[in-house]
Amino acid sequence: ETGVTQTPRHLVMGMTNKKSLKCEQHLGHNAMYWYKQSAKKPLELMFVYSLEERVENNSVPSRFSPECPNSSHLFLHLHTLQPEDSALYLCASSQAVGYPTSQYFGPGTRLTVT
């Protein structure tokens, strides 16, 4: 596997379910990001992890819970979601420390909450 991978690619869940999204980067980066892309809206940054430590939480509801067990893996745990949480969830990675540089994105997980 190369680049940034995300699983699953598609997910349908009920409002009472608990599920997790997984992201893995194979680029040797040490920062990882979760973005949300809703229809007709720009990408919204949700969380930032740098060196496995959460450094940003953009007022995201607690029903979204991120986890970064190591610099290559990032999870987004979902529970008690609402229909308006249906969106494309994108993971990205970059070299965070020392200088601004490119972010590389995974293919996304398209989430539908019923």
Place this chain on the structure above:
Amino acid sequence: GIQVEQSPPDLILQEGANSTLRCNFSDSVNNLQWFHQNPWGQLINLFYIPSGTKQNGRLSATTVATERYSLLYISSSQTTDSGVYFCAVGRYGGATNKLIFGTGTLLAVQP
């Protein structure tokens, strides 16, 4: 926070035509990227260009940081160029390298 505006919001081209997409931003930045989002949602890196000019095949980009804008040029467009083009900017600080995205330009290239 930094505001990012892209124009035009929508663009329809005939195959073979050229186009220019614009990105304006409201504050100084030291990170600027152009992405192409394909119909399946994948964001593909086109350019990392906080300043200057770069070219990659039929695509080129120019950022004039002092005037707070960037341009993406697409020449001899092909149907595979269709999709949404995003500009994203950032101002590096601390331990993060976060990007702020514009609303995108939706490009449709017709055969």
